[in-house]
Amino acid sequence: MKITTGTLADGREILFFDRADTLRVIEDRRDIEPVRTRSEIRHDSLADQWVAVTAHRQGRTHLPPADECPLCPSVGDRLTEIPEPDYDVAVFENRFPSFALDVPDPPETGEELFVRLPARGRCEVVCFTSAHTGSFADLPHDHARLVIDAWAQRTEALSALDEVEQVFCFENRGPEIGVTLHHPHGQIYAYPFATPTTAQMLRSARSYAERVGTNLFGDLLAAELRAQTRVVWQSRHWAAFVPFAARWPVEVHLYPRRQVPDLAALDDAERDDLAETYLTLLRGLDALFGVPLPYIAAWYQAPVRHHRDLAWLHLRVFSIRRAPEKLKYLAGSESAMGAFINDITPEDMAARLQTVMGGTPLTTVEAIDEGTS
Amino acid sequence: MKITTGTLADGREILFFDRADTLRVIEDRRDIEPVRTRSEIRHDSLADQWVAVTAHRQGRTHLPPADECPLCPSVGDRLTEIPEPDYDVAVFENRFPSFALDVPDPPETGEELFVRLPARGRCEVVCFTSAHTGSFADLPHDHARLVIDAWAQRTEALSALDEVEQVFCFENRGPEIGVTLHHPHGQIYAYPFATPTTAQMLRSARSYAERVGTNLFGDLLAAELRAQTRVVWQSRHWAAFVPFAARWPVEVHLYPRRQVPDLAALDDAERDDLAETYLTLLRGLDALFGVPLPYIAAWYQAPVRHHRDLAWLHLRVFSIRRAPEKLKYLAGSESAMGAFINDITPEDMAARLQTVMGGTPLTTVEAIDEGTS
Numbered sequence: 213m214k215i216t217t218g219t220l221a222d223g224r225e226i227l228f229f230d231r232a233d234t235l236r237v238i239e240d241r242r243d244i245e246p247v248r249t250r251s252e253i254r255h256d257s258l259a260d261q262w263v264a265v266t267a268h269r270q271g272r273t274h275l276p277p278a279d280e281c282p283l284c285p286s287v288g289d290r291l292t293e294i295p296e297p298d299y300d301v302a303v304f305e306n307r308f309p310s311f312a313l314d315v316p317d318p319p320e321t322g323e324e325l326f327v328r329l330p331a332r333g334r335c336e337v338v339c340f341t342s343a344h345t346g347s348f349a350d351l352p353h354d355h356a357r358l359v360i361d362a363w364a365q366r367t368e369a370l371s372a373l374d375e376v377e378q379v380f381c382f383e384n385r386g387p388e389i390g391v392t393l394h395h396p397h398g399q400i401y402a403y404p405f406a407t408p409t410t411a412q413m414l415r416s417a418r419s420y421a422e423r424v425g426t427n428l429f430g431d432l433l434a435a436e437l438r439a440q441t442r443v444v445w446q447s448r449h450w451a452a453f454v455p456f457a458a459r460w461p462v463e464v465h466l467y468p469r470r471q472v473p474d475l476a477a478l479d480d481a482e483r484d485d486l487a488e489t490y491l492t493l494l495r496g497l498d499a500l501f502g503v504p505l506p507y508i509a510a511w512y513q514a515p516v517r518h519h520r521d522l523a524w525l526h527l528r529v530f531s532i533r534r535a536p537e538k539l540k541y542l543a544g545s546e547s548a549m550g551a552f553i554n555d556i557t558p559e560d561m562a563a564r565l566q567t568v569m570g571g572t573p574l575t576t577v578e579a580i581d582e583g584t585s
Numbered sequence: 586m587k588i589t590t591g592t593l594a595d596g597r598e599i600l601f602f603d604r605a606d607t608l609r610v611i612e613d614r615r616d617i618e619p620v621r622t623r624s625e626i627r628h629d630s631l632a633d634q635w636v637a638v639t640a641h642r643q644g645r646t647h648l649p650p651a652d653e654c655p656l657c658p659s660v661g662d663r664l665t666e667i668p669e670p671d672y673d674v675a676v677f678e679n680r681f682p683s684f685a686l687d688v689p690d691p692p693e694t695g696e697e698l699f700v701r702l703p704a705r706g707r708c709e710v711v712c713f714t715s716a717h718t719g720s721f722a723d724l725p726h727d728h729a730r731l732v733i734d735a736w737a738q739r740t741e742a743l744s745a746l747d748e749v750e751q752v753f754c755f756e757n758r759g760p761e762i763g764v765t766l767h768h769p770h771g772q773i774y775a776y777p778f779a780t781p782t783t784a785q786m787l788r789s790a791r792s793y794a795e796r797v798g799t800n801l802f803g804d805l806l807a808a809e810l811r812a813q814t815r816v817v818w819q820s821r822h823w824a825a826f827v828p829f830a831a832r833w834p835v836e837v838h839l840y841p842r843r844q845v846p847d848l849a850a851l852d853d854a855e856r857d858d859l860a861e862t863y864l865t866l867l868r869g870l871d872a873l874f875g876v877p878l879p880y881i882a883a884w885y886q887a888p889v890r891h892h893r894d895l896a897w898l899h900l901r902v903f904s905i906r907r908a909p910e911k912l913k914y915l916a917g918s919e920s921a922m923g924a925f926i927n928d929i930t931p932e933d934m935a936a937r938l939q940t941v942m943g944g945t946p947l948t949t950v951e952a953i954d955e956g957t958s
Contacts, residue, residue, distance in 0.1 A: 256830035257793075257801065258786045263830040264926045267933070310918070310926045323808045325801075326829045382917035390914025401918055408923030413631045420630075428630065428698075435696045456699045457629035457636040510921035528921060541763025542915060544755035545683070545774055548883030548901060550781030553637045553683045560640070 213361050220295070222246040224305035229362040231300055231354060240295040249312040251331030253404065261408040264310050264331050283339045283395035294339065300355065301362045302339040303400070309335035311403065313375060329404070332375040336400040338362060347385065347396050347504065349494035356487040360475070363400070363511070364483070368476040370402040371516040378403045378410060378515045381475065386506025388539060389532065398509075406515040410523075413512075417522040429524030433467045442562040445493060445569055449485040452493055454562040459552035461534035462500065462507070462561060464493060466527040473514035473523050490527070496569035497529065501536045586734050593668070595619040597678035602735040604673055604727060613668040622685040624704030626777065634781040637683050637704050656712045656768035667712065673728065674735045675712040676773070682708035684776065686748060702777070705748040709773040711735060720758060720769050720877070722867035729860040733848070736773070736884070737856070741849040743775040744889040751776045751783060751888045754848065759879025761912060762905065771882075779888040783896075786885075790895040802897030806840045815935040818866060818942055822858040825866055827935040832925040834907035835873065835880070835934060837866060839900040846887035846896050863900070869942035870902065874909045 216228040218238030223246050228236055251266040282293040294302050305312075311333030318328045340348055340359055351359070363381045370379045383398035384391050406414070420428040436442055436453040444464060445452040452466040466489065468482055478486065497505045507529050514523030532540045534555060545551045589601045591611030596619050601609055624639040655666040667675050678685075684706030691701045713721055713732055724732070736754045743752045756771035757764050779787070793801040809815055809826040817837060818825040825839045839862065841855055851859065870878045880902050887896030905913045907928060918924045 254830040256828075256832075257805065258789055259782070260785065260789045261923065263832050264924065265830075265930055266926060266928055267930050321812070321829075323812065325805055325808050326812070380917070380922055382921060384916040389916055390912065391916075399917065401922075401924075403922075403924060405924075407918075409632070409921065412633065412923075416631055416633045432630065432698055435698050439694070439696065439699070455629075456694075457627035457638075459629075459636050508917050508920055510917055512921075530920075539763065543757040543762055543764075544753070544772065544881050544883055545780075547881055547903075548755060548782065548885075549753055549774075549776075550634065550785075551637065551774075551776060551778075553639060555639055557638055557640050 213358060215365065218295070220244075220293070220304065222307070224307065226294070226302060226304035227362075227366075228296065228299055229301040229303070229358055229365070231358055234300075236296055238295055240291075242291045242295075247307055249309055249315050249331075251310055251312065251315050252318040252328045253331045255327040257325050257327075259408070262405045266310050266331070281344055281393065281395050283337070283393060283397055284344050285342050293337070294342075299339070299342050301341070301358050303336050303362055303366060304339075306335040306337050306399070311335050311401065313373070331404065333404045334370060334373070334376070334400075334402040336366060336370075336402075338366075338381070338398040338400060340396040340398065344395050347494075347498075348383065348398075348509075349491060349498055350396075351491065353487050353491065356491055357483060359398075360478075360483050360486055360490075364475040364478065366400050367474050367513060370400065371474070371476070373402065375404050376402040376516055377518075378406050379474070379513055380407065381511040381513075383507075383509040385509070386504065388506035389508065391506075406518065410512065410515065414515075414519045414522050418519070421522060427471060427522070427524065429467070429526070430471060433469075433524075441559050444496070444562055444565040445489060447485050447489050449482045450489045452489065454558040454565065456558060458530075458554055458558040458561070459546075460530035460532065461540050461554060461556045462497065462505065462529075462531035463558075464497070464529050464565065466490070466493065466529070468525060472525045473520040474525055475511060475513065477525070492569060493529065496565055497531070499568040500564060501533060503536060505531050505533055506539075507531045586731060588738065591668070593617075593666070593677065595680070597680065599667070599675065599677035600735075600739075601669065601672055602674040602676070602731055602738070604731055607673075609669055611668055613664075615664045615668075620680055622682055622688050622704075624683055624685065624688050625691040625701045626704045628700040630698050630700075632781070635778045639683050639704070654717055654766065654768050656710070656766060656770055657717050658715050666710070667715075672712070672715050674714070674731050676709050676735055676739060677712075679708040679710050679772070684708055684774065686746070704777065706777045707743060707746070707749070707773075707775040709739065709743075709775075711739075711754070711771040711773060713769040713771065717768050720867075720871075721756065721771075721882075722864060722871055723769075724864065726860050726864065729864055730856060732771075733851075733856050733859055733863075737848040737851065739773050740847050740886060743773065744847070744849070746775065748777050749775040749889055750891075751779050752847070752886055753780065754884040754886075756880075756882040758882070759877065761879035762881065764879075779891065783885065783888065787888075787892045787895050791892070794895060800844060800895070800897065802840070802899070803844060806842075806897075814932050817869070817935055817938040818862060820858050820862045822855045823862045825862065827931040827938065829931060831903075831927055831931040831934070832919075833903035833905065834913050834927060834929045835870065835878065835902075835904035836931075837870070837902050837938065839863070839866065839902070841898060845898045846893040847898055848884060848886065850898070865942060866902065869938055870904070872941040873937060874906060876909060878904050878906055879912075880904045 216236040221240040253262040315330045380401045417428040442454040509529045514520040589609040594613040626635045688703040753774045790801040815827045887893040
């Protein structure tokens with residue numbers, strides 16, 4: 213892998229991840245002004261969570277026609293966000309970020325319960341391929357591996373920023389969940405706080421470690437492998453299952469067998485295996501209802517500085533689709549009360565996934581390596 | 586108010602709330618079998634939250650044409666869920682409930698981390714009016730007051746059930762959030778656990794009370810009234826504001842000035858005032874974008890048995906609409922990480938609501954009655 217770094221016309225950073233030793237000049241000939249980011253995070257003292265408030269993103273690009281796609285390579289006079297005639301994987305700073313390093317301090321509120329801070333962090337766009345159509349599932353193995361290496365490199369680089377507390381690599385796929393650009397791409401959010409979901413999981417893991425002495429994530433993985441009924445795929449280094457208490461009609465968790473805090477900590481063999489396993493999983497998900505599945509694929513990584521021994525890197529892919537023609541909406545119970553109702557049992561969904569993924573899960577329960585926990 | 590209780594053909598309970606002394610016979614002439622509810626709640630040990638898993642609701646009624654609406658009165662041979670030729674407000678047990686009193690025990694898992702329990706509780710449908718078209722905002726004042734009295738009566742009755750830990754009265758409005766029946770109606774969920782959102786708020790309130798000595802909800806209300814910038818309506822007994830850390834593009838919290846645990850504890854004057862205030866709020870929300878607003882209106886009530894002195898009844902109305910043609914989707918950051926990004930500042934939204942609601946908020950900060958806190 214070769215990494216080439218450049219700067220877009222408005223000062224944003226762009227990185228190219230190439231399989232070959234490609235020479236890149238990177239000259240953005242557009243005349244675009246920097247977007248002034250004015251985001252802040254506000255503390256919700258009832259939920260004890262941070263909420264980001266932005267006021268500059270309402271005008272962002274919304275489902276442009278294919279010939280105006282900003283994620284395609286720049287060809288001739290059609291200048292896009294990618295100032296190169298072709299690329300393998302490209303990562304650049306989002307022009308309409310929720311978090312940025314240079315946001316100004318918001319004014320003080322004068323109220324102790326109203327705490328606001330600048331939303332310092334970073335938001336990046338990850339272009340999986342220069343091909344406008346298709347999706348991650350269509351990538352060849354070595355290209356998927358390149359995306360994984362890009363995620364790992366960005367995790368490491370963003371984790372080194374003082375402002376960043378957690379790095380989140382994810383993909384939103386499908387117009388059903390509001391994706392505004394069709395070109396296959398993901399995003400990376402580098403948050404200035406540990407996210408609410410991660411913070412809650414780590415509270416549970418700490419309490420469990422104090423009480424039981426072992427790692428909660430590892431014990432959950434071991435219990436799923438013992439139960440077998442919800443396991444949908446196993447490889448040498450990874451295991452995928454529908455979790456016992458799945459919230460979404462389609463929900464798969466993919467764990468490395470070895471406890472690692474983040475993608476950067478995966479070794480070469482684990483990354484190769486991940487590329488194959490993840491492609492198998494995504495292809496299975498698209499086969500589930502006979503239509504491309506709208507999904508969120510989310511990497512749960514340890515916070516940058518805290519509780520790295522309690523965490524356990526894993527991926528969750530989930531969907532709001534519950535039937536070929538039906539979506540699950542988050543209504544009162546979920547959105548207001550946080551109480552999820554899942555209309556498909558995890559065991560039923562696992563059986564359907566086992567069928568479409570075409571694999572019989574390994575019946576041998578392989579050892580879990582709890583590492584330093 | 587007169588309450589008449591009856592039984593539907595499959596054994597479910599139905600209640601009529603009438604303004605006048607209406608005589609009701611209640612004879613359900615349909616030939617329908619009881620639906621066997623097989624729901625369970627499963628403990629998500631990472632989130633430390635309960636998730637309900639149901640397997641019998643996939644076949645539920647989905648946007649029937651108006652002449653098949655099950656919430657209209659029964660007229661002639663057209664037999665609906667309401668076996669009366671007319672009604673004011675009717676409440677009945679949901680035919681496809683997520684929680685029911687008679688669900689069987691699920692089998693044991695044999696794993697300590699996989700805890701499952703029967704989803705015992707109750708789900709009710711609240712028909713706001715016999716008129717198929719229109720919405721809550723169109724109700725006259727005395728009819729809105731009747732709905733409030735019905736909510737209060739149901740809260741009290743459901744709170745008396747041993748299985749129930751929290752009663753949640755809510756309305757999902759609009760096909761954009763997946764509403765399957767257009768007839769103006771709400772729902773009541775009587776959960777066998779304190780909901781995740783409520784549990785989290787009460788943890789914050791307890792920690793605040795120990796540290797500061799006062800009620801967190803009351804202090805937040807007082808701080809919003811002092812700040813004034815986000816207050817959208819004030820009446821003698823109620824105050825409505827966009828919260829400092831609003832998650833949703835449209836989000837209004839409506840608090841009684843007096844600390845009460847639930848709707849049943851509201852006195853006559855507070856209920857009358859609520860009817861007027863809530864109608865004003867809903868009409869303002871529909872005027873916001875010039876199109877009926879899809880919304881979730883959710884009553885946050887104290888758990889039935891615990892922490893009633895820490896809680897403070899309030900309503901939250903929020904919407905995924907962020908512009909006349911645009912919805913906010915919960916994608917990776919919100920759905921996977923619990924980290925909300927709000928693209929409209931609470932102050933901007935409050936100013937827009939102040940305009941459409943046509944009222945100048947009272948500038949006098951009225952006393953907050955923290956009651957027993």
